[in-house]
Amino acid sequence: MRRKPGIATKNHAKTKIDLWLRVSKMRILRVIISSVSGFCGGVERAVAFAISAAKQCRGKTYIDGALVHNWRVMDSLKSAGVKLLGEDDLEHATPLDCIVIRAHGISKARRAQLEYHFKSVIDGTCPHIAKITQMVERAANGNRPVLIIGNRSHPEVLALASAAAIGKCFAVNSMEEIHSLPRDLSEILVISQSTIGEEFFASLAGEIAKIFPGAEIQNTICGSSIGRQRAIVGLQKSGAQAIVVVGGRHSNNTATLVAAAKATTLPVFPVETVSDLFHLPLKKFSAMGVASGASTDGASIAEVVSYLAQLK
Numbered sequence: 001m002r003r004k005p006g007i008a009t010k011n012h013a014k015t016k017i018d019l020w021l022r023v024s025k026m027r028i029l030r031v032i033i034s035s036v037s038g039f040c041g042g043v044e045r046a047v048a049f050a051i052s053a054a055k056q057c058r059g060k061t062y063i064d065g066a067l068v069h070n071w072r073v074m075d076s077l078k079s080a081g082v083k084l085l086g087e088d089d090l091e092h093a094t095p096l097d098c099i100v101i102r103a104h105g106i107s108k109a110r111r112a113q114l115e116y117h118f119k120s121v122i123d124g125t126c127p128h129i130a131k132i133t134q135m136v137e138r139a140a141n142g143n144r145p146v147l148i149i150g151n152r153s154h155p156e157v158l159a160l161a162s163a164a165a166i167g168k169c170f171a172v173n174s175m176e177e178i179h180s181l182p183r184d185l186s187e188i189l190v191i192s193q194s195t196i197g198e199e200f201f202a203s204l205a206g207e208i209a210k211i212f213p214g215a216e217i218q219n220t221i222c223g224s225s226i227g228r229q230r231a232i233v234g235l236q237k238s239g240a241q242a243i244v245v246v247g248g249r250h251s252n253n254t255a256t257l258v259a260a261a262k263a264t265t266l267p268v269f270p271v272e273t274v275s276d277l278f279h280l281p282l283k284k285f286s287a288m289g290v291a292s293g294a295s296t297d298g299a300s301i302a303e304v305v306s307y308l309a310q311l312k
Helices: 007-024 041-056 071-079 087-091 108-117 127-141 155-161 175-179 198-211 223-237 252-262 298-309
Strands: 030-033 061-063 082-084 098-101 120-123 146-149 169-172 189-192 242-246 268-271 287-292
Touching: 030 298, 041 061, 041 071, 041 082, 041 098, 041 120, 041 127, 071 082, 087 108, 098 108, 108 120, 127 146, 127 155, 127 189, 146 155, 146 198, 155 169, 175 198, 189 198, 223 242, 223 252, 223 287, 242 252, 242 298, 252 268, 252 287, 287 298
Parallel strands: 030 287, 061 082, 061 098, 098 120, 146 169, 146 189, 242 268, 242 287
Antiparallel strands: none
């Protein structure tokens, strides 16, 4: 029996419409990667030193504390033969062993202790932090007080403070702490922890300048940290509806990025690994920005981007 004219065409058109409706509902999430991501130069250098030492050292290779605040990086170093130094290890070090100083730097007293026990001490201190340390040392030579804007318990701040004149170093992390400083300080050198936020530094430095008009204020936030913070704004301008920040939970520079992301008022999801994303409500977004801390490895970033890219 012959079909009536137009029936096949009508059914075919309906099929095309149904297919279009199904496809239109399957949107692929767009992923926008920060223009500054992965290891910063200082972290890359310290990690390379540790891996190279593990290959070349005839004894054991140690690091004095977490080389960087990223457990995945630390696990990879362990797999490469690098061991975290314990106090028992310090006492039993042999002439064949070597030790790598962490990227954050260490205090003068700790450095002297390591040099006493180890014949091979490899300095993995970030070059930028080394420059800040030299500034503090020059201030100490002039018996000038030093004011560090940053977290007083952070390894970097502790290392910088050890280079200052005894009793003449102060660390502040809030307006209240600034107002509790002795008022008789003069010729102060003001510096910053290298990974704090630009706006945070500016606000505290401005208050310090009001109370101590003669203070020499030096913004010593590193270029990588500044670039990462500013790139967060770029994610929003590129159309990101939410931001994932990849990095260690104990990483100060990652925490600074999270704060910068929250300042955009977009939803922010801090994660250490891709598994942290599995139960988050991400499918409601059509575009997601991805930023990372300075100690975040490329593999962790790639896994997060890959997972987001396949969301529908």
